[in-house]
Amino acid sequence: xxxxxxxxxxxxxxxxxxxxxxxxxxxxxxxxxxxxxxxxxxxxxxxxxxxxxxxxxxxxxxxxxxxxxxxxxxxxxxxxxxxxxxxxxxxxxxxxxxxxxxxxxxxxxxxxxxxxxxxxxxxxxxxxxxxxxxxxxxxxxxxxxxxxxxxxxxxxxxxxxxxxxxxxxxxxxxxxxxxxxxxxxxxxxxxxxxxxxxxxxxxxxxxxxxxxxxxxxxxxxxxxxxxxxxxxxxxxxxxxxxxxxxxxxxxxxxxxxxxxxxxxxxxxxxxxxxxxxxxxxxxxxxxxxxxxxxxxxxxxxxxxxxxxxxxxxxxxxxxxxxxxxxxxxxxxxxxxxxxxxxxxxxxxxxxxxxxxxxxxxxxxxxxxxxxxxxxxxxxxxxxxxxxxxxxxxxxxxxxxxxxxxxxxxxxxxxxxxxxxxxxxxxxxxxxxxxxxxxxxxxxxxxxxxxxxxxxxxxxxxxxxx
Numbered sequence: 354x355x356x357x358x359x360x361x362x363x364x365x366x367x368x369x370x371x372x373x374x375x376x377x378x379x380x381x382x383x384x385x386x387x388x389x390x391x392x393x394x395x396x397x398x399x400x401x402x403x404x405x406x407x408x409x410x411x412x413x414x415x416x417x418x419x420x421x422x423x424x425x426x427x428x429x430x431x432x433x434x435x436x437x438x439x440x441x442x443x444x445x446x447x448x449x450x451x452x453x454x455x456x457x458x459x460x461x462x463x464x465x466x467x468x469x470x471x472x473x474x475x476x477x478x479x480x481x482x483x484x485x486x487x488x489x490x491x492x493x494x495x496x497x498x499x500x501x502x503x504x505x506x507x508x509x510x511x512x513x514x515x516x517x518x519x520x521x522x523x524x525x526x527x528x529x530x531x532x533x534x535x536x537x538x539x540x541x542x543x544x545x546x547x548x549x550x551x552x553x554x555x556x557x558x559x560x561x562x563x564x565x566x567x568x569x570x571x572x573x574x575x576x577x578x579x580x581x582x583x584x585x586x587x588x589x590x591x592x593x594x595x596x597x598x599x600x601x602x603x604x605x606x607x608x609x610x611x612x613x614x615x616x617x618x619x620x621x622x623x624x625x626x627x628x629x630x631x632x633x634x635x636x637x638x639x640x641x642x643x644x645x646x647x648x649x650x651x652x653x654x655x656x657x658x659x660x661x662x663x664x665x666x667x668x669x670x671x672x673x674x675x676x677x678x679x680x681x682x683x684x685x686x687x688x689x690x691x692x693x694x695x696x697x698x699x700x701x702x703x704x705x706x707x708x709x710x711x712x713x714x715x716x717x718x719x720x721x722x723x724x725x726x727x728x729x730x731x732x733x734x735x736x737x738x739x740x741x742x743x744x745x746x747x748x749x750x751x752x753x754x755x756x757x758x759x760x761x762x763x764x765x766x767x768x769x770x771x772x773x774x775x776x777x778x779x780x781x782x783x784x785x786x787x788x789x790x791x792x793x794x795x796x797x798x799x800x801x802x803x804x805x806x807x808x809x810x811x812x813x814x815x816x817x818x
Contacts, residue, residue, distance in 0.1 A: 393467040397509035410501040412611040414696040419750035427688040430558040439561040471528040502567035530595040624660035634759035639713040642720040654728035661707035680733035
């Protein structure tokens with residue numbers, strides 16, 4: 354080949370820092386992901402995937418961007434940071450220390466300071482620092498398993514810092530729950546107990562998917578201690594009581610959960626039959642609630658709280674749906690459960706399926722009006738349009754790999770398309786839509802029958818004469 358045909362390449366190879374240079378400059382070394390040399394991008398940083406993950410242990414995930422973008426606040430702690438996934442927010446908060454205009458960062462700093470107070474208070478409950486050091490030893494012992502519980506690599510956190518973080522966060526959780534369970538009506542000087550607003554915010558933060566510790570380490574650390582302090586309690590009963598789930602009595606003793614987000618999923622899935630609710634297929638067709646109602650489909654509320662079991666009686670055409678409490682707390686709870694299902698239970702995403710089914714039923718305020726009237730939706734948001742928007746947005750970003758309610762949807766559509774049901778629904782809607790119209794229809798029918806009888810009688814009299 355004639356050397357004149359590639360002057361640019363030969364020139365570039367001799368010019369460091371220019372495009373095409375074979376002599377890497379500083380920028381080339383930084384961007385060269387394929388090289389085996391050490392550079393800035395090879396250093397451990399937050400947010401990188403763990404590879405390979407351990408399917409038996411990995412259960413705490415970063416929320417996918419397609420879900421987060423719909424409502425970032427629903428996945429972001431407002432007051433307390435737990436575990437490694439939001440550890441970088443602590444650094445950001447420290448940088449803004451002293452700036453009271455940054456309320457969220459200030460809240461993080463106040464809670465971090467409170468963790469240290471709770472550590473001291475917890476030590477007073479037990480045998481002082483001796484027990485705390487023993488807890489630290491157990492965490493170190495299970496450090497690899499704890500790290501493996503997160504889908505993201507945590508190698509950017511040194512071992513001593515990681516153990517210290519898990520210790521502070523776990524002791525904060527147990528001390529918080531002990532104080533909650535033992536508190537009375539009087540104020541005790543602890544803002545997290547005395548101020549309901551802070552108390553509720555902490556509870557919301559503790560069920561966020563990215564804000565979790567693996568439950569196994571909490572149970573291992575504190576079950577022996579709780580049994581000594583309060584023989585009738587366990588870590589499990591303490592957690593269930595703290596989240597006020599003990600009164601529901603719907604979680605089986607045999608049920609296992611990986612963390613608090615999984616706990617809130619479990620109490621919903623427990624309501625389903627053991628053999629499931631049907632096949633797993635795509636919902637090919639489904640109509641909104643108002644349209645179904647006008648074709649004769651009946652709607653009935655299932656009062657069982659937390660249920661996601663939708664039922665349809667093909668004989669009576671009655672669609673039975675669990676109550677849906679529409680408020681901000683429920684949105685946060687459902688969004689985090691759905692994000693968890695998308696990563697951990699993609700083919701058993703029963704909560705996602707339930708929300709998607711509701712999304713099919715609700716297209717407008719008219720659908721919400723009907724479902725509120727039937728007691729299926731409990732409106733704590735105010736305007737019915739806000740509920741329609743809430744439900745429609747809950748399903749945004751959720752992967753449609755099929756639904757466990759596909760068979761139910763198919764049965765509903767089959768009932769909807771039945772010609773006899775269509776005729777009955779038209780008759781009911783046109784002539785018996787309310788008491789007055791029904792009375793008028795019956796009266797008119799009676800008059801028509803009497804007139805017909807009178808006419809027939811008159812004809813018979815004429816014939817006889």
